Amino acid sequence: MYMPRYVDETARRRLIAEATMRLVAADGLQAASVRRIADEAGLSMGSLRHYFRSQDELIVYTMRLIRDRVRDRIQKLDLPPDDPVAAATTLLSELIPLDRDRMAEFEVWLALSGRSLVNPALAEVREQSDTDIRRLCERVVRWFCGDAEDERIRLETERLYALVDGLALHRAMQPDATTTEAVVATLRRHLEALRGD
Amino acid sequence: MYMPRYVDETARRRLIAEATMRLVAADGLQAASVRRIADEAGLSMGSLRHYFRSQDELIVYTMRLIRDRVRDRIQKLDLPPDDPVAAATTLLSELIPLDRDRMAEFEVWLALSGRSLVNPALAEVREQSDTDIRRLCERVVRWFCGDAEDERIRLETERLYALVDGLALHRAMQPDATTTEAVVATLRRHLEALRGD
DNA sequence: CCTGTTTTAGCACAGTTGTGCTACAACGTG
DNA sequence: CACGTTGTAGCACAACTGTGCTAAAACAGG
Numbered sequence: 001m002y003m004p005r006y007v008d009e010t011a012r013r014r015l016i017a018e019a020t021m022r023l024v025a026a027d028g029l030q031a032a033s034v035r036r037i038a039d040e041a042g043l044s045m046g047s048l049r050h051y052f053r054s055q056d057e058l059i060v061y062t063m064r065l066i067r068d069r070v071r072d073r074i075q076k077l078d079l080p081p082d083d084p085v086a087a088a089t090t091l092l093s094e095l096i097p098l099d100r101d102r103m104a105e106f107e108v109w110l111a112l113s114g115r116s117l118v119n120p121a122l123a124e125v126r127e128q129s130d131t132d133i134r135r136l137c138e139r140v141v142r143w144f145c146g147d148a149e150d151e152r153i154r155l156e157t158e159r160l161y162a163l164v165d166g167l168a169l170h171r172a173m174q175p176d177a178t179t180t181e182a183v184v185a186t187l188r189r190h191l192e193a194l195r196g197d
Numbered sequence: 198m199y200m201p202r203y204v205d206e207t208a209r210r211r212l213i214a215e216a217t218m219r220l221v222a223a224d225g226l227q228a229a230s231v232r233r234i235a236d237e238a239g240l241s242m243g244s245l246r247h248y249f250r251s252q253d254e255l256i257v258y259t260m261r262l263i264r265d266r267v268r269d270r271i272q273k274l275d276l277p278p279d280d281p282v283a284a285a286t287t288l289l290s291e292l293i294p295l296d297r298d299r300m301a302e303f304e305v306w307l308a309l310s311g312r313s314l315v316n317p318a319l320a321e322v323r324e325q326s327d328t329d330i331r332r333l334c335e336r337v338v339r340w341f342c343g344d345a346e347d348e349r350i351r352l353e354t355e356r357l358y359a360l361v362d363g364l365a366l367h368r369a370m371q372p373d374a375t376t377t378e379a380v381v382a383t384l385r386r387h388l389e390a391l392r393g394d
Numbered sequence: 395c396c397t398g399t400t401t402t403a404g405c406a407c408a409g410t411t412g413t414g415c416t417a418c419a420a421c422g423t424g
Numbered sequence: 425c426a427c428g429t430t431g432t433a434g435c436a437c438a439a440c441t442g443t444g445c446t447a448a449a450a451c452a453g454g
Contacts, residue, residue, distance in 0.1 A: 028315040030226075114226075159360065162367055163359050165363040167355075169362055170362065182355065185352060
């Protein structure tokens with residue numbers, strides 16, 4: 001018994017998923033056909049289908065990959081333990097596409113989120129991500145008003161979560177109408193107000 | 198010279214656009230093919246193409262129709278002049294899909310907004326709508342802190358706008374994770390905080 | 395070398411896509 | 425009625441879609 005595996009399967013999958021992301025970021029989800037993805041990845045159709053049995057599987061993998069990357073980035077942040085406002089700003093800034101790369105990534109995420117409304121497998125990935133982000137927001141809220149009653153915490157969590165996603169959405173949709181500084185300032189303003197009352 | 202027009206062209210266009218909305222709401226933008234739209238509208242392909250020379254034209258018309266309807270609804274609201282919190286809640290609630298019909302409408306809007314990232318004609322419609330909503334938010338902000346300096350007004354406008362769009366997005370994406378009451382309560386909380394400081 | 399497995403390549407097929415086009419039915423006006 | 429415009433119907437076409445499939449190349453172990 002032997003196993004002649006001479007390619008890194010995971011790396012190949014990532015290569016393909018990244019080609020998919022480039023296409024979706026540039027021309028939308030409709031541009032992500034199997035043939036075009038294979039082309040963009042520098043592979044043949046047959047080779048691509050060796051790693052993903054169907055297009056659906058590939059799309060789901062791509063969305064999972066983005067989710068995992070965001071998770072990793074947040075995991076690896078080191079936050080100043082003595083400055084809640086700065087820590088929260090750093091943390092939540094990670095959820096808003098401030099630079100070019102993150103914007104492309106977020107655009108792909110948005111496109112896949114859109115399709116998740118009609119694709120259960122994608123919906124599951126999105127829901128997991130939603131839960132993560134909501135927990136993150138709750139954590140932040142507790143830094144600022146940890147002694148408040150549960151109902152208040154819940155409300156402020158939803159408020160912060162909505163603000164973050166709204167800022168991210170606007171940043172993606174109107175990249176020229178906003179600046180990094182303005183977004184961060186808005187975030188900071190909200191956090192300070194949260195502490196204030 | 199005579200003009201035998203025996204059908205209401207605008208009504209026909211709306212009929213087609215509404216069929217499009219139903220399809221997009223149910224199965225996403227990818228399901229909105231010319232043939233399926235014609236079927237859903239109860240027309241033939243040829244007839245449809247008599248009212249819209251291309252699919253693109255139809256899609257743009259559909260997005261414009263939604264934008265105009267939202268505008269009209271907001272225009273027709275009568276707001277209590279003596280209660281800013283109630284007035285603002287009424288106004289902004291119109292931007293968040295609280296009932297079934299608005300949710301479907303908003304899902305279509307989201308799908309079209311997504312495509313607007315790669316379709317200039319759609320992008321124009323979206324930008325107009327963005328401007329409208331931003332003005333609306335600014336108006337509301339001025340009710341609460343009209344005496345603040347411009348920079349503050351601008352920041353609070355962006356904050357409110359992001360909150361509203363975030364709430365709308367969450368409502369559309371996770372219809373079961375939120376209730377109408379919770380959304381309205383969050384909105385009210387924000388407005389009261391706006392007045393508070 | 396040979397054997398067995400993995401990987402690559404790409405054709406085949408049936409189905410769908412948007413749009414161009416022609417033919418005819420429906421209708422108000424003269 | 426007949427003319428001319430408007431509306432409807434749907435075929436034709438080339439392009440593209442996802443997936444099934446076969447065949448061969450690349451490689452590791454014997």
